[in-house]
Amino acid sequence: MTCDEKLQELRERYRQYDEQANAVKKKSSMFDGFLGFGNDPRRDPCHGQFYEDVGNWTQAFLTLSPQPQQAYDAAYHLLTAPRTCATQESYWMMYAAQGWCRQLVDRLDSQGCAGLQAVYDELYPKRDRLPVHEELYKMLKKGAQHD
Numbered sequence: 001m002t003c004d005e006k007l008q009e010l011r012e013r014y015r016q017y018d019e020q021a022n023a024v025k026k027k028s029s030m031f032d033g034f035l036g037f038g039n040d041p042r043r044d045p046c047h048g049q050f051y052e053d054v055g056n057w058t059q060a061f062l063t064l065s066p067q068p069q070q071a072y073d074a075a076y077h078l079l080t081a082p083r084t085c086a087t088q089e090s091y092w093m094m095y096a097a098q099g100w101c102r103q104l105v106d107r108l109d110s111q112g113c114a115g116l117q118a119v120y121d122e123l124y125p126k127r128d129r130l131p132v133h134e135e136l137y138k139m140l141k142k143g144a145q146h147d
Contacts, residue, residue, distance in 0.1 A: 003070040006061050010074065013057065014081050014094065017050040021089035047093045054078070054097040062103060071107035075116055078104075083123050099132040105139045113143030 001009075024044045061074060078101050082094040105113065117140040124133065 001064070003061065003064050003066045006057070006064060007070065007073055007077070010054075010057055010061075010077060013050070013053055014077070014085060017046065017053075017093070018085060018087055018090045020046040020050075021093070022087045024089065050090075050093055051097055054100050058100040058103050062107070066104075066107055068107060068109040068112055071104045072112040072115065075101045075104045075108065075112075076119065079116060079119055080123065096130075096132075098136060102132075102136050102139060105136070105143055108143055110144050110146050113140045113146075116140050117144055 021044075024046060058074075066074065078098050082091050082098070086094050101116075108116070117137065120133075120137055120140065129137065
């Protein structure tokens, strides 16, 4: 499998997860999860499975020795997907899955790091970032200063 085919696989997995999360929400009653009772759609196994799948995908992608542009394309998708293709139900797990980008940073060149840092600044204000996102941002900033 090529890096480009692997990237298409990632995009398809995100699309599938978005549909799954939306379907779980649609089939739940409006009181599911209220006060911790019922079948909370936020606890559906599809969310954890998606996160694990992205981690497994990242590991498999790295074994293909991606070039800087291919690593950039993968990281760009991981960073922008929560804002561009997600429903409310899938947003937070897609946001959490951005942590897998940390493994891609070493494959980026300084231009790629700078570009992703700019994307991050535009899409995710500092006040909204969790510790894993701050760590990723620092890695991108450091990588942008090399070469």
